Amino acid sequence: MDVTALLDPLNDAQREAVGGPPGHTLVVAGAGSGKTRVLVHRIAWLIQAEGVSPFGILAVTFTNKAAGEMRERIEALVGLPATGMWVGTFHGLAHRLLRQHHAEADLPKNFQILDSADQQRLVKRVLQEQGLDESSWPVRQVQGFINARKDDGQRPADIDHRGDPYHRTLLELYRAYEEACRRAGVVDFAELLLRAWELWRDNPGILDHYRRRFRHILVDEFQDTNAIQYAWLRLLAGDSGTVFAVGDDDQSIYGWRGARVENIRRYSQEFPDVVTVRLEQNYRSTGHILGASNQLIARNPERLGKELWTETGHGEPVRIYDAFNENEEARFIGRRIQQWVEGGGRRDECAILYRSNALSRVLEEVLVHSGIPYRIHGGPRFFERAEIKDLLAYLRLVASRDDDPSFERVVNTPSRGIGERTVDNLRQIARERGLTLWATAWEAAGNGQLGARATKAIQRFLTTIEELEQAIDGLSLAEQVETARQHSGLADHYLQKEKGERGQARVDNLDELVSAARAFELDPGDVDTEDLLGAFLTHASLEAGEAQAAAGEDCVHLMTLHGAKGLEFPLVFIAGMEEGLFPHRMALEDGNRLEEERRLCYVGMTRAMSELYLTRAESRRLHGREGHTRPSRFLTELPEEHVESVRPGRAPSAPAAAPAPDTEVGEGVTLGQRVHHPTFGEGVIIDCEGDGPRARLHVNFDDAGLKWLVASHANLTPAG
DNA sequence: TAAACGGATTTTTTT
């Protein structure tokens, strides 16, 4: 086998990383430097040049998408299916371990997974059981506390509340929540990781088995690992395994959910003889874009240090556009995209990025208005939709009767006369006797302690589930889901409850779930085919699915800056470059968070291949309030030599509301006219908004530059 | 049980 072919297409740094000795390696990979390529080639190198068996390789990523891509590319490169290799997300791999060793992990065989919405409901339940007031103990905060502790590897017993009553209560809640999970046989996301780590910690035999097997561990996006993930890797590597870590400290944007950038540094200190390779040649962006990005991120202290460079030319400077308000900002972006398309570009080469989702609305309006197809990334995901989760809850109950959250979810959905009172009674009995809701319901239905009416209703529910289990036995997965769909009566329920399109959309989604099951059946991937339903339920929990099916149409992409990580587009806009919005006001107080905002800006900028626009609105209406804004500090941090302020000049297609030239726009001046202002001097009126005395004029002053002025206060006189 | 009202909230999100 000619392994040099693996190295040939690489640059020197990439080659060093891929073909280096099979020891600990840290690859500091800048944006657009070919990091995935290095990871994939490294694996191929291990197999083909070092003679490592795929069975000995474990590669871990953060998203299913990344894992899928990696597997695909490895197989394409190696030329055969990489059987035996473990490639997956931290959560996916942890789940796999826990399934395999459920007894040692003290979990039921069919344990179900809670997503964060499920977890939130359960935390709320626990709060109510403890008789705590939700306004003093906000569910989200309690949930956040529990997750943060788990992300740090701490169980209630590991935490010292030091007599602080607030802390003590949180601890009690953590305990009670754990107990509720245990009873119901459910596990949340953070628990998957913590439990998998504990499994190894407490079972040396099992750990040893995996240590012997996985001598080669590769980690993508290392800067996003949290404490427990790091600990998990460390445990697995032991003294014999090698870790190949790829990451970029400058792209660490998930600190707020427990990611620890410092794991990169820690890794190179704690593991012996780590070879560090820097990938600094960028294959994505032009010189100007890179220059501006480099200098922005250089403002952050405490970096590992790295400066991207490119062989490509300077290209176009980064352009900054100051709009009068958010409408005008959106119109500018729309216009620019239209030009791009008229110039032969495709719409899907364009992306509009923003700090928070609230900004997408105006942009959408303008795009709709201009007839530009677009697609918003983010938003509710398929498997997270209420109707989908309802139907899955029926199936979960079939798979595991103890699953209390699922029981609660559908016991009265569709309504079958089991009210809050009845469920409350069940809950109370269950708690007193330490039983699950299902067991309690079963018993209560037998001894009639709930009253005739409720008993009957409960019996109906119990029968529904039991019959469903009978009915799906021996069926194919898709048929099972279809059967559950019918038995549940959810379709009629939603049609009746939500008239018109909304209800129908829900029903369509239920049908879609059947299709998803069919697709899963045909290609279940690397899972246990003995229990397809169980695997499908796991899939639904661990892989939330894209929000919208990828439309075939050529669409402009709209997404948050976080959502853009890992992507690239020829033409990129970052909208809302304003203090308080970006950097977000929640991050202004804290230096660390501010640095993270700056990294976020860096991530956004480095998405752009050939053109980058940073736009802002001088006045913005947000959450119903209109306010004046200040330009983002990030704008002022950009070096002049790479940046150009855009003068709209004669707009190629006039803004929607703008009158034709020569129309009087107020106070005896017209669009296009040369005017004089007492302070700013002479300039040309290039645009206007509104009419009458409140009209606002956009004037391009010779010296003072672009200004928006209110016509009635501007004191403009015709210049001549 | 569901509609209707009122109040608070409003960063980012994967698993």
Add this chain to the structure above:
DNA sequence: AATCCGTTTA
């Protein structure tokens, strides 16, 4: 402005 959540009301 819009949405979500809890409470009140019919």
